[in-house]
Amino acid sequence: MQFPHLCTKKWFQIIVFFVIIYAFIKTLFSEHEETKFDSRFASLEHFKLWSKYHNINSKIDVLDVLPNCGIPYTCPDNTFPVHIYTGHKNKDPSKLCIMGKYITNHASNDGRGLNIAVINTKRLKIKTFVTFDVYIDSSIVVDMWMNNTIKSNDIVLIYTFDEASRMLVESSKKLFYDYVIPVEVSPPVIPNIKVTAKEIFCNKHEKLRYGYFCNGMRKYDDILPAPLTNRNIMGNVIFSTPIAIIVTEIDKNTEHIDSLTMTLESLIRQPGIDPANVYVFYNGSNNLIVELVNIFKFHLVSLNIKKEFDDNTCSVGYKITEAAMKMLGRKERYVIIINSGLILSPDFLYFMSQLVIIADIDRSIIGISAWNVNGYKTVSSNVNIVYRVRDFPSIGFLVRSDICTKYCEVNIAHSCLNVSSMSVLLNKKIHPEVHILVPDISRVLWRPLSELNEKYKNEYRRQIIVAERNTNTLPSVVLQDPNLLINASYYQHVSDLLRNSLVISFSHDEIKKCESGDSFPMKLMSKFQNKTFSLYYDEEDDQYEISLKNIVNCFGIYVDRNYNLGGSYYGVFRLTFNTNNVLLVKSGSPFHIIKPNNWNNV
Numbered sequence: 001m002q003f004p005h006l007c008t009k010k011w012f013q014i015i016v017f018f019v020i021i022y023a024f025i026k027t028l029f030s031e032h033e034e035t036k037f038d039s040r041f042a043s044l045e046h047f048k049l050w051s052k053y054h055n056i057n058s059k060i061d062v063l064d065v066l067p068n069c070g071i072p073y074t075c076p077d078n079t080f081p082v083h084i085y086t087g088h089k090n091k092d093p094s095k096l097c098i099m100g101k102y103i104t105n106h107a108s109n110d111g112r113g114l115n116i117a118v119i120n121t122k123r124l125k126i127k128t129f130v131t132f133d134v135y136i137d138s139s140i141v142v143d144m145w146m147n148n149t150i151k152s153n154d155i156v157l158i159y160t161f162d163e164a165s166r167m168l169v170e171s172s173k174k175l176f177y178d179y180v181i182p183v184e185v186s187p188p189v190i191p192n193i194k195v196t197a198k199e200i201f202c203n204k205h206e207k208l209r210y211g212y213f214c215n216g217m218r219k220y221d222d223i224l225p226a227p228l229t230n231r232n233i234m235g236n237v238i239f240s241t242p243i244a245i246i247v248t249e250i251d252k253n254t255e256h257i258d259s260l261t262m263t264l265e266s267l268i269r270q271p272g273i274d275p276a277n278v279y280v281f282y283n284g285s286n287n288l289i290v291e292l293v294n295i296f297k298f299h300l301v302s303l304n305i306k307k308e309f310d311d312n313t314c315s316v317g318y319k320i321t322e323a324a325m326k327m328l329g330r331k332e333r334y335v336i337i338i339n340s341g342l343i344l345s346p347d348f349l350y351f352m353s354q355l356v357i358i359a360d361i362d363r364s365i366i367g368i369s370a371w372n373v374n375g376y377k378t379v380s381s382n383v384n385i386v387y388r389v390r391d392f393p394s395i396g397f398l399v400r401s402d403i404c405t406k407y408c409e410v411n412i413a414h415s416c417l418n419v420s421s422m423s424v425l426l427n428k429k430i431h432p433e434v435h436i437l438v439p440d441i442s443r444v445l446w447r448p449l450s451e452l453n454e455k456y457k458n459e460y461r462r463q464i465i466v467a468e469r470n471t472n473t474l475p476s477v478v479l480q481d482p483n484l485l486i487n488a489s490y491y492q493h494v495s496d497l498l499r500n501s502l503v504i505s506f507s508h509d510e511i512k513k514c515e516s517g518d519s520f521p522m523k524l525m526s527k528f529q530n531k532t533f534s535l536y537y538d539e540e541d542d543q544y545e546i547s548l549k550n551i552v553n554c555f556g557i558y559v560d561r562n563y564n565l566g567g568s569y570y571g572v573f574r575l576t577f578n579t580n581n582v583l584l585v586k587s588g589s590p591f592h593i594i595k596p597n598n599w600n601n602v
Contacts, residue, residue, distance in 0.1 A: 060129050062101045069097040070220055080124060087111065087161050094161040098126055105129050111161040114142060119155040127154070135163040139172040146175060196222045197295045205288070213261040223295050228272030230350070230476070237360070238353040239272045241398070243336040244324035245298070247282035247289065248317040257288065259341035262447065264296050266344040271475075273349065281324045283316060301327070329401030334359070338444075339395045344370075345443040346475040352398055354479050355386065355437050359400070362486045366403050367393035367436045370443035373464070374567050378556030379575040379582075380470040384480040385440040387574050388490045391566045393436050396444035437485055438567065440576050445471040463558040494572055494591060498583060501534035501596045506551055514554035522554055525577055532581040534596060539586040548573060551584060 068074070069081040083097040094111040095102055098119065103126065104111075113133040120127050128149065132142050150156060158176075198221060202214035212218065228234060245267070247260060264280075267273060278298040282289055283305045293300050305319050321337060328335045334356065338344070345351070352368060359365045371394050372380060393399050446465060484493045504521045513519040525533055540546045549559040555577055559565065567573060571589025575582050585591050 061104050063104050064102040067100050084159050113164050115159050117157040121153050134167045139168045142172050143175050225273045226269050226271045233353045236353040238356050241334045242328040242332055243278045245280040245338050246320050247340045262343050263340050268296055270349040281320050334398050336398045342396050343445040345472040347477050348443050351443045354482050358482050358485050364434055364487055366434050367397050367399035369393045369438045370396040372438050372442045375442045375469050376556055377468045377470050380441050381576040381579050383441045383472050383477050387438045388435050388485050389438050389567045389569050390435055441470045441472050495594050497532050498534050498594045501532040503596050504533050504535050511550050529579045534583045536585045
């Protein structure tokens with residue numbers, strides 16, 4: 001049974017907020033049946049019950065946090081928000097929210113019986129929350145507990161769940177009657193409460209799967225952009241940069257809509273996000289996506305891209321990306337591209353704000369990727385590190401507007417196997433001095449639900465999407481000296497890392513032992529933390545990077561013989577392993593001549 005959210009006054013001497021207690025007690029009194037105990041054993045029974053419940057003031061756990069307990073208006077002075085949900089039959093447990101926190105206790109049997117919460121009115125602190133299972137135990141213990149626990153001016157909230165009358169004795173009925181001060185259940189004046197757009201959407205499409213978006217009480221949440229509280233980055237260009245959400249296809253009978261809702265929700269929660277800067281691009285017409293995007297107050301751009309004979313879903317997505325970048329890049333220096341199915345880390349925009357300043361200074365940086373394609377869990381461990389690499393931005397990235405306006409042209413011959421949309425869009429070779437910035441730990445988690453449930457025709461794409469990765473979950477991560485990423489500074493930084501590194505080497509035999517976990521170099525690095533290791537190797541095949549692939553496979557990076565790894569900087573491939581920096585330097589790299597200080601001792 002669902003009751004209104006209330007504001008409870010704290011100036012009552014003792015308030016027993018009993019949602020259905022009045023009708024409940026009235027029914028009980030009409031029965032006129034007094035529960036009797038055998039006088040010879042009453043004292044013993046009382047003792048047993050007291051032994052069971054006298055330590056019931058167990059730790060209170062917070063199940064969920066809901067600001068203001070979901071009340072859409074501010075409670076008056078000297079009041080605080082309360083929400084009680086008494087459950088449904090015996091399968092849907094009851095819930096209690098006090099001052100924004102849904103609470104429970106260890107002793108609760110899903111709340112069966114009498115649930116009692118006591119609030120100290122001076123400190124507005126929950127003193128205790130207990131459950132008495134009066135279905136199997138006599139309520140005489142409730143009398144003893146209340147007389148020993150409740151103090152003057154305490155606020156007491158009582159509600160029932162499932163069955164609370166079977167063992168309720170007459171003395172408890174009288175005690176409740178003496179304690180109860182009538183309270184108006186509904187406030188006499190309720191401000192105009194508008195039904196949220198999200199609630200309307202969830203109710204309208206209740207037969208569809210929306211996972212967490214419409215789950216339980218969340219469908220009543222209002223969708224509001226997160227405010228920017230960090231004054232140091234106010235005015236940063238990132239907060240006026242247009243953001244394009246690329247939706248390849250939406251089918252209400254699949255999980256595509258779930259993937260989109262995850263992306264939109266993680267974006268609206270970015271501190272400083274301005275919905276006026278967000279554009280959702282999709283192909284064709286779809287009322288479902290229109291309704292969903294309007295909840296977030298984002299712009300909608302419907303395109304009419306005809307699917308050609310040799311087109312697949314990915315090539316249509318590339319064409320949507322091209323259209324978005326050309327449209328949004330006309331007036332702004334940068335455009336942010338986010339694929340539907342990406343869940344943004346809490347610091348996505350903050351991460352971008354720290355690096356876009358470097359891109360302004362160094363025009364050889366064409367973009368900033370929030371996703372590290374090689375960021376598997378075993379080789380991605382430092383949330384503060386960013387790499388400069390010779391590569392294209394991948395899913396979830398910022399790119400310079402002039403790059404696409406000059407060079408974008410979709411090559412349909414590229415298949416879905418290439419996860420970098422920019423490598424498909426840029427049909428001309430970029431100068432080798434042009435780079436992008438990539439985090440060691442990704443700022444996006446790629447979870448396109450529609451694709452996760454498909455049978456993959458290609459193992460490479462399956463690994464790219466499904467393999468376990470590290471994604472940042474912290475809200476305000478300060479990056480390690482972004483100025484080191486400027487062209488000449490980064491070259492010097494890599495040189496310094498190599499000079500002060502510990503050298504390791506992999507023989508062919510040691511590489512073979514990686515599969516069994518007996519590789520000595522891997523065991524050695526596992527014993528250290530926060531060190532820098534370097535490995536100099538001879539590349540057998542520059543085109544297919546055979547030697548590099550054999551080495552990184554030891555670290556847990558998935559490799560495919562038909563696709564290059566990417567992510568190198570002048571022949572130096574960087575990763576982190578067990579918090580250690582690792583630099584793999586191939587023969588022919590300009591860094592190959594820079595040897596560590598202990599080189600002669602190796």
